[in-house]
Amino acid sequence: MKTTMGHTVSVHAASHGNGKGTAAHIGKVVKNRYVLYFVSIVSLLVIWHFSAVIGESSKYMPTPAMVLTELWRIAHENLAGKNLLGHLWSSMHRVLIGFAIGSLVGVPLGLFMALNRYLNALVKPIFDLFKPMPPISWISLAILWFGIGEESKVFIIAIGAFVPALINSYNGIRLVDPALYDAIRMLGANRWQTMIEVTFPAGFPALFAGLQIALSVAWSCVLAAELVSARSGMGFLIILGMTMSNPAMILSGMVVIAITAYLITVVLSNVEKWVCPWKVELPQ
Amino acid sequence: MNKGLTDEIKVEVIGLTKKFGELLVLDDVNFTVRKGEFLAIVGPTGCGKTTFLNLLSRLIPATRGQIRIDGQEADPKKHNIAFVFQEPSSLPWLTVKQNVEFGMLIKGVRADEREHRLTRIIDLVGLTDCAELFPNQISASMEQRVAVSRAFATSPDLLLMDEPYGQLDIKLRYYLEDELVKLWRETGSTVIFVTHNIEEAVYVAERILVLTNKPTTIKAEIQVDLPRPRNFIDESFIEIRKQVTDLIRWW
Numbered sequence: 001m002k003t004t005m006g007h008t009v010s011v012h013a014a015s016h017g018n019g020k021g022t023a024a025h026i027g028k029v030v031k032n033r034y035v036l037y038f039v040s041i042v043s044l045l046v047i048w049h050f051s052a053v054i055g056e057s058s059k060y061m062p063t064p065a066m067v068l069t070e071l072w073r074i075a076h077e078n079l080a081g082k083n084l085l086g087h088l089w090s091s092m093h094r095v096l097i098g099f100a101i102g103s104l105v106g107v108p109l110g111l112f113m114a115l116n117r118y119l120n121a122l123v124k125p126i127f128d129l130f131k132p133m134p135p136i137s138w139i140s141l142a143i144l145w146f147g148i149g150e151e152s153k154v155f156i157i158a159i160g161a162f163v164p165a166l167i168n169s170y171n172g173i174r175l176v177d178p179a180l181y182d183a184i185r186m187l188g189a190n191r192w193q194t195m196i197e198v199t200f201p202a203g204f205p206a207l208f209a210g211l212q213i214a215l216s217v218a219w220s221c222v223l224a225a226e227l228v229s230a231r232s233g234m235g236f237l238i239i240l241g242m243t244m245s246n247p248a249m250i251l252s253g254m255v256v257i258a259i260t261a262y263l264i265t266v267v268l269s270n271v272e273k274w275v276c277p278w279k280v281e282l283p284q
Numbered sequence: 285m286n287k288g289l290t291d292e293i294k295v296e297v298i299g300l301t302k303k304f305g306e307l308l309v310l311d312d313v314n315f316t317v318r319k320g321e322f323l324a325i326v327g328p329t330g331c332g333k334t335t336f337l338n339l340l341s342r343l344i345p346a347t348r349g350q351i352r353i354d355g356q357e358a359d360p361k362k363h364n365i366a367f368v369f370q371e372p373s374s375l376p377w378l379t380v381k382q383n384v385e386f387g388m389l390i391k392g393v394r395a396d397e398r399e400h401r402l403t404r405i406i407d408l409v410g411l412t413d414c415a416e417l418f419p420n421q422i423s424a425s426m427e428q429r430v431a432v433s434r435a436f437a438t439s440p441d442l443l444l445m446d447e448p449y450g451q452l453d454i455k456l457r458y459y460l461e462d463e464l465v466k467l468w469r470e471t472g473s474t475v476i477f478v479t480h481n482i483e484e485a486v487y488v489a490e491r492i493l494v495l496t497n498k499p500t501t502i503k504a505e506i507q508v509d510l511p512r513p514r515n516f517i518d519e520s521f522i523e524i525r526k527q528v529t530d531l532i533r534w535w
Contacts, residue, residue, distance in 0.1 A: 183373035183431075186341060187390040187438065188360045197390070201377045278377045278418040 062248040067255065070248035079240060082232055088256060090232040091222050094150065098157025099218040103211055105158075106165030110210075113166075114173035114203075115195070127166065135160035135217070136224045143229065153225040160221035161214035168210020172203035205276050212268050219261055294319040294474045295358075295442055300349035302332075302339055309335050311499035313349070317442075317476065322468055324477045324485035327495030328532055333478045334370075336500065337446050340476065341367050353441055364391060366440035368448045372427040374419045374434070381406065381415040383430050387438040405433045408470065409463055425456050429463070436467045445477045449484070461488050465512065482532070486525045487514050494531045504531050 029035055045064050052061040062070070075084040082090065113120040135156055142152040176199060184198050226235025234257050241249030272279070295317040302310040309332045317323050327333055338344045340351060342360050351358040358365065366387065374383045384406060388398045406412055409429050414422050419430065428448055435443055449457045465488055468475055479485050485492050486508055494504045508524055515521055 179369060179371055179373050180375060182343060182369065183367075183375075184390065186343070186360070186365065186367040187387045188364070189390045193390060197386075198375065201375070204377075276377070278379075278420070 060247050062251060066248045067251045070246070071252045071255070074237070074249065074252060079237065080231055084237075084252075084256065087233055087237050088260065090236075091226065091234045092260075094153050094222050094225075094233070095157060095215070095218045098154045098221070099161045099215055101154065102158040102161025102163075102218070103165040103214055106162040106214070107169045107207065107210075110166040110169030110207075111173060111203075114170045115199075131163055131167070135163070135221050139225060139228050142225075148229040153222060153230070156225045157218045157221045160217040164210050164213040164217060166210075168213065169203065169207045172206025172210070173199055175206070176202040205272075205279060208272055208275065212265075212272075215264060215268065216261065219257075219264070223257065292319040293317070294321070294354065295476075296350075296352040296355075297340070298350045298352070300339060300351065301347050302335060302344075303347045308499040310339065311501050313500070313502055315493060315502060315505070317474055320472045320474055322465075322475045322477065322488060322490045324479060324489030324492045325495060326479060326482055326485045326492060326528060326532065327500065328497050329480055331495050331497050332500045333480070333495065334446055336495075337367070337444050337476070337478055340442075341365055341444050343367075358442075363442065364438055364440045366435035366438050366443045368428075368431050368435050368443070368445040370447045370450055372419070372424060372431060374427055374430045376419050379416050379418055380411055380422065380426075380430055383419065384411070384433045384437055387434045391438050393438070401437050401439075405437050405467070408467060409433050425452050425460065428452065429460065432460075432464065432467070436471050436473060439471055440473055443473045443475045445475065447479050447481075450479070450481075457484065458487075462513065464488060482525055482528045483516065486510075486521060486528065487516065492528060494528060506531075 049063050049065075052063040052066075071084070077083065079087070109123065113123055138156055138159055139152075142155045146152040146155055180198050180202055181194065184194055189197065222233065223235040223238075226233040227239055230236040230239075234253050238250050238253040241247065241251075241253060293316050297313060297315050300310060300313040301308075313336070325333060325336065335344070339346050340358075342351075342358060342365070353363045353365075356362070374380075375386065378386060381402065385398060385402050388401065393401070406415055409432070411426070411429060411433065414426060419427050422430075432445075432448060435445075449460050452460065461484060467473075477485070477488060489508055492506045492508060493502050494506065495501070496503045506524065506528060510518070510520060510524070
């Protein structure tokens with residue numbers, strides 16, 4: 001083959017096909033992003049299917065088709081009084097409450113810490129001590145304190161969401177480009193104007209990114225909490241699948257969790273485009 | 285040349301001295317700027333030009349000496365001092381138009397007056413087409429024009445410029461320098477323009493102050509009495525340029 005590596009595919013096709021036009025066409029299709037996405041997903045499903053069918057482990061490894069059937073079943077059948085959507089909402093409900101509490105405390109605290117060095121000096125050592133602790137490690141204490149009801153789960157989620165919400169709002173304000181401050185001070189702005197016109201808008205993207213992280217942390221915390229003790233929610237479904245030796249149910253739960261997390265990300269990135277339109281660059 | 289130009293003294297710098305610890309950066313600098321004058325300051329690289337401007341703008345305090353505007357001690361709260369930085373400094377979350385308007389908003393310019401100046405200046409510097417774009421959607425030269433327009437729009441008592449076109453390519457610079465001169469003549473502002481580019485200084489300024497190496501003092505003062513628009517290959521232009529170059533080279 002005389003051509004460069006980049007053209008290998010089309011040249012190869014040409015030697016078997018009906019001339020250059022077809023070859024170029026095939027080359028184009030093969031290189032198309034969406035075609036590749038499709039190939040990627042289909043290969044995953046195929047490998048999954050055959051690894052489930054072949055071998056001893058087939059008892060514990062359902063095929064994709066079985067998972068789909070199970071999804072259909074649990075979407076319509078009640079498990080512990082709720083169908084799939086009901087359980088999804090249970091988890092979501094906890095996430096939203098915990099996330100709201102965590103960010104309502106974390107964001108203002110982060111902002112005040114960034115703006116006031118005395119408060120910062122008081123709070124930061126404590127925060128730095130607790131920061132590296134995984135929120136899930138609070139589970140046992142939370143259950144002892146709040147019981148196995150909603151409160152303990154919301155507590156874990158709130159702690160999980162609190163940390164990134166605080167860190168990002170703190171850093172967002174601290175890392176504002178000093179040139180922007182020079183520019184507005186030169187114009188004779190007072191402290192208040194500087195804060196309203198520069199500090200907050202400049203720190204906002206980082207703050208918002210913190211909320212996005214907080215929401216995804218909240219989502220993983222709710223699952224952990226539900227895996228430990230719950231009577232509803234996606235984590236409960238997965239545990240139920242385990243106790244009933246129903247791997248298809250476990251995988252169904254995992255698939256729904258993945259899809260939900262993905263949708264949340266998509267929604268949030270669209271919200272970001274809406275609240276920070278100036279971050280969008282012109283298409284090249 | 286400029287209609288607003290009189291013999292009235294606008295800015296008076298008396299015995300300006302700056303030390304960073306033991307390091308003497310600026311040593312007893314004295315000069316005056318007339319109302320509506322365009323003054324360029326040139327000097328060897330690292331001679332403390334930026335420090336000099338930061339002192340004039342009151343971003344940093346002087347060790348000794350006075351800066352007077354209209355006979356009073358300069359004060360950013362009282363006097364309208366504008367600054368165009370070397371780096372683009374437009375606010376990324378405001379559109380081009382809002383950025384130009386921003387300075388006037390902070391200065392508390394009345395709404396109708398603001399609108400009037402905004403339209404005129406945006407039109408003058410050719411930003412009309414990109415008025416609704418955000419800074420990350422325009423080129424570096426456009427962004428610098430936004431900063432220049434924002435400064436002029438406040439009709440400052442004193443406009444300080446720190447190598448505003450230092451990072452732009454040469455062809456664009458000529459164009460922007462013409463634009464700058466146009467803005468200056470239209471608004472009658474008093475401008476102090478710092479640069480290390482001698483040709484640029486001769487092209488835009490009415491008077492040039494040549495600085496020495498550290499500790500910085502004023503080495504010479506050169507009048508540029510050339511008609512505008514100036515021509516880079518004009519004999520008298522080249523002569524002044526050579527004169528300034530020699531002053532910087534042989535300290």
